[in-house]
Structures are given as C-alpha cells and as structure tokens.
Amino acid sequence: MTLEKEEFNLSTKASGRIDVLVPRCLIGEGANILGLTVDFEGLCSLQVEWRHGKICSIKGLKDASKVPNEILLPRFSEPHAHLDKAFSWSRAPNYKGSYQEALVANLNDYKSRSQGQLLFSVEKSLNLALVNGIRAIRSHIDSFGENVMRDWDLLEDIRKKWRDKIFLQFVALVPLEFWQTYEGELLAQRVALNGDLLGGVIAPPFNKKKTIKSLLHLVQLANRLNCDIDLHIDESQSCPAAGVKLLLEVLGHIKNEISITCSHLSSMALLREKSISNLAKAMAEKKLNVVALPLTNSWLLGRNERSTSIKRPLAPIFQLQKAGVVVSVGGDNVNDAWFPFTNFDPINLMAFSMPIAHLTPWERLGLSPFTSSAASILNLQWDGVLQKGSPADFVLLDSNSWVKALSERPKRRVVVNGEFLNELPKNKKLTFNNSHP
Numbered sequence: 001m002t003l004e005k006e007e008f009n010l011s012t013k014a015s016g017r018i019d020v021l022v023p024r025c026l027i028g029e030g031a032n033i034l035g036l037t038v039d040f041e042g043l044c045s046l047q048v049e050w051r052h053g054k055i056c057s058i059k060g061l062k063d064a065s066k067v068p069n070e071i072l073l074p075r076f077s078e079p080h081a082h083l084d085k086a087f088s089w090s091r092a093p094n095y096k097g098s099y100q101e102a103l104v105a106n107l108n109d110y111k112s113r114s115q116g117q118l119l120f121s122v123e124k125s126l127n128l129a130l131v132n133g134i135r136a137i138r139s140h141i142d143s144f145g146e147n148v149m150r151d152w153d154l155l156e157d158i159r160k161k162w163r164d165k166i167f168l169q170f171v172a173l174v175p176l177e178f179w180q181t182y183e184g185e186l187l188a189q190r191v192a193l194n195g196d197l198l199g200g201v202i203a204p205p206f207n208k209k210k211t212i213k214s215l216l217h218l219v220q221l222a223n224r225l226n227c228d229i230d231l232h233i234d235e236s237q238s239c240p241a242a243g244v245k246l247l248l249e250v251l252g253h254i255k256n257e258i259s260i261t262c263s264h265l266s267s268m269a270l271l272r273e274k275s276i277s278n279l280a281k282a283m284a285e286k287k288l289n290v291v292a293l294p295l296t297n298s299w300l301l302g303r304n305e306r307s308t309s310i311k312r313p314l315a316p317i318f319q320l321q322k323a324g325v326v327v328s329v330g331g332d333n334v335n336d337a338w339f340p341f342t343n344f345d346p347i348n349l350m351a352f353s354m355p356i357a358h359l360t361p362w363e364r365l366g367l368s369p370f371t372s373s374a375a376s377i378l379n380l381q382w383d384g385v386l387q388k389g390s391p392a393d394f395v396l397l398d399s400n401s402w403v404k405a406l407s408e409r410p411k412r413r414v415v416v417n418g419e420f421l422n423e424l425p426k427n428k429k430l431t432f433n434n435s436h437p
C-alpha cells in the first residue's frame with residue numbers, strides 16, 4: 001500500500017488512494033484496465049482511488065513490476081446467521097454434535113434466555129463482524145416463545161444503533177404452522193412492516209399434507225404482505241430434497257411475486273445427478289435462491305456414532321449455479337449448540353468451507369458465493385462489484401496471494417464509507433448506503 005502525505009490528508013476526508021491486488025471478477029468496468037495482466041490467482045495489480053466515500057478511479061499501476069502487498073475486497077455480506085444464539089455454547093453445549101441434541105439444547109436455552117443474554121449475543125457478534133469486514137447480515141431469530149415481541153423490540157433498537165455500520169435484516173424463525181395462527185399473523189405484519197422476512201423449518205420427518213398446507217399459507221401470506229421468505233429446508237441426511245419438492249409443488253399452483261431463499265438444501269446433493277439437474281432447473285425457473293452452509297452441515301449431518309462417514313450432505317452448489325440459481329455461502333451458527341466454532345470472520349469462513357465445497361477463490365463462481373451473490377440474496381443496493389461510483393467499502397488483507405490469505409489469518413484493515421475503521425474519530429456518525437432498496 002502507498003499512502004503519501006497528501007494522500008493521508010485526503011483519507012481523513014473519506015478519500016484516499018491505494019495500490020492493491022483486486023480479484024478480476026470483482027471489477028465492474030473494464031475500460032481502464034484492458035490489457036492488464038491477471039496473475040494465476042485471478043488478481044490484478046491496480047490503483048484504487050476514492051473521494052467522499054465513493055470510488056472515483058480504478059486503473060493499472062504505472063510500474064507493473066511492483067506487486068502490491070494487500071488484497072482489496074468489498075466488505076462482506078453474511079447471508080445466514082443466528083445472532084440471537086451466538087456465543088451461547090457455554091449455557092447450551094452439545095458435545096455429541098448431533099442435530100437432535102442441538103435442537104433440544106437450543107429449545108431449552110431459548111425458554112429461559114434473558115434480554116441481557118440476547119443483547120450480549122447480538123452485540124458481541126456485531127462487534128466481531130464489523131472488525132472482520134462484514135457490512136450486512138441476514139439473521140434468523142427464534143420467534144416462537146412468549147417473549148417474541150420483547151425480543152424484536154430489543155433487536156429493533158440494536159438495528160437502529162448499528163445501521164450506519166452494519167445493515168441488519170431479520171428472519172422470524174418459527175415452526176411452519178405457526179404462520180396460520182393469530183399470533184403468527186401479528187408477527188408477520190410486524191416483520192413485513194420492517195422489511196424483514198418470514199422463516200420456518202422443513203426437515204424430515206414431516207407430514208406431507210400438513211406441510212403443503214402450511215407452505216401454501218406462508219407463501220400466500222408473504223405475497224399479501226409483500227415480504228420475502230427464507231426457509232431452513234432439507235437440512236438432513238435423509239429424504240433427499242423432500243422439502244424443496246413440496247415447495248415447488250406449492251409454487252406450481254399459485255402466483256408468487258416475492259423472493260424465496262432456500263437455506264441449507266443439504267440433502268438435495270444425495271439425489272442422482274440427473275434429478276439434481278432437473279430440480280435445479282425447476283428452482284431457477286421459480287427464481288429460488290440458495291444459501292449453502294458447509295460448516296454446520298459438515299459438523300451435524302452424516303454423523304454415525306463411532307464410525308466416520310464420508311457422506312456430508314451439502315447443497316449441490318455447482319449444479320445449482322449451472323442451472324442459473326443464485327447461490328451464496330453463509331456462516332450459520334457461531335459458538336452455539338448447532339456449531340461450536342468460528343467468529344463472524346468471512347476469511348475464516350472461506351478458508352474452512354472452500355475445501356468442503358470444492359470452491360476456489362480464483363474462479364468467479366468460487367468467489368461470488370462469498371461476495372456478490374450474498375449481496376444479491378440480501379437485495380442490497382450495492383452488489384459488491386468494484387467500479388467508479390461504487391461505495392468505498394473495503395476489506396484490505398495484508399497478503400499478496402489467496403493461498404497466503406487463506407492459510408494465515410491475515411491482518412486486515414477495514415474501510416467504511418471511505419474511512420479507515422480504526423482511524424474513525426469516536427462517536428463519529430457515518431453515512432453510507434447499503435440499505436434495502
């Protein structure tokens with residue numbers, strides 16, 4: 001990085017200029033960088049300049065022999081988190097690591113969870129996410145107990161407090177049939193009013209008739225209230241794709257104009273190749289989005305006592321991408337009964353999930369699930385593609401290659417609305433735009 005004296009002065013006014021390596025697939029405009037070399041890891045040596053929080057120039061370096069020693073990435077969007085239960089492992093551990101035990105521990109903890117504990121989980125998560133380079137989070141929120149409205153009031157306060165630093169989108173996570181109740185209707189109205197989403201769980205064993213009825217009601221409700229849906233669907237090692245098949249059946253009977261995200265979709269990968277490709281095409285036709293969650297899936301699914309299973313159900317990312325489905329990769333649970341590790345670090349997520357999912361950072365479709373596709377699923381105004389006029393919202397990794405960046409835990413600097421995070425004056429109010437359009 002080069003920051004000369006005059007440039008430093010610029011940077012204090014949300015402006016700056018740096019020499020960096022940038023993934024070619026994240027650069028939106030080609031005119032000024034035509035003819036530049038792209039290295040074997042898909043990185044270009046560039047000078048990026050910004051003024052008043054917006055990129056004003058991206059061009060090749062004059063001296064091509066000097067390779068910059070930082071990688072610039074757009075700040076990340078986390079498409080699937082559970083902020084409300086993060087860091088609850090010490091209260092609700094799950095040493096066996098099974099899905100069923102996670103569920104029991106989760107429900108027990110939820111019943112007795114205090115407002116203080118909820119606040120602790122969310123605040124700790126957001127503080128980590130900010131310094132690790134996250135700009136937006138979609139979080140599912142357990143919403144079926146007697147304290148639901150109290151919890152959502154608290155979350156609304158937190159969202160307001162954080163809105164200039166991290167954009168928050170919530171999904172009300174409830175049993176599917178809850179949306180047919182009076183309380184469900186009230187919650188749905190609140191969710192829709194705030195631009196949040198309706199959620200639910202479809203995992204085997206389930207009653208087909210009852211589930212179709214609940215899904216039909218949910219999709220109709222979401223369309224009536226004009227709010228989107230994000231489902232935990234087929235997070236299982238049995239009954240391959242049984243949930244998404246029901247969803248497609250329902251969508252075949254009614255007109256749907258809202259966006260539906262299928263989170264997990266793990267068991268779909270257990271189908272035969274031809275069935276995967278047919279189902280993926282049907283999903284693309286209905287414009288369903290997918291969030292794959294390799295870490296929790298690998299941890300919870302396919303466990304078989306003291307016998308190591310090579311079957312690790314995970315959304316068939318490549319086949320879905322090939323059919324035209326937007327797929328992103330999320331972090332899911334952090335230090336709770338469902339998954340004990342990680343810490344809202346998108347680089348950590350890439351390093352752990354890329355080997356599981358066979359994704360590579362030097363390919364467009366390997367990187368997009370962590371960058372532009374995640375932003376697209378959250379329906380953010382900025383998709384994370386870097387070009388003139390886009391927000392100066394960056395993560396700078398102290399590394400000159402992907403291999404190094406994903407092997408070591410690289411030091412990083414975060415730029416928010418053109419200003420370096422650690423150089424922000426205390427209590428300074430930021431204004432940057434990543435809101436839901």
Ligand SMILES: [Zn+2]
Nearest residue numbers: 140232332333
């Ligand atoms: Zn989840």
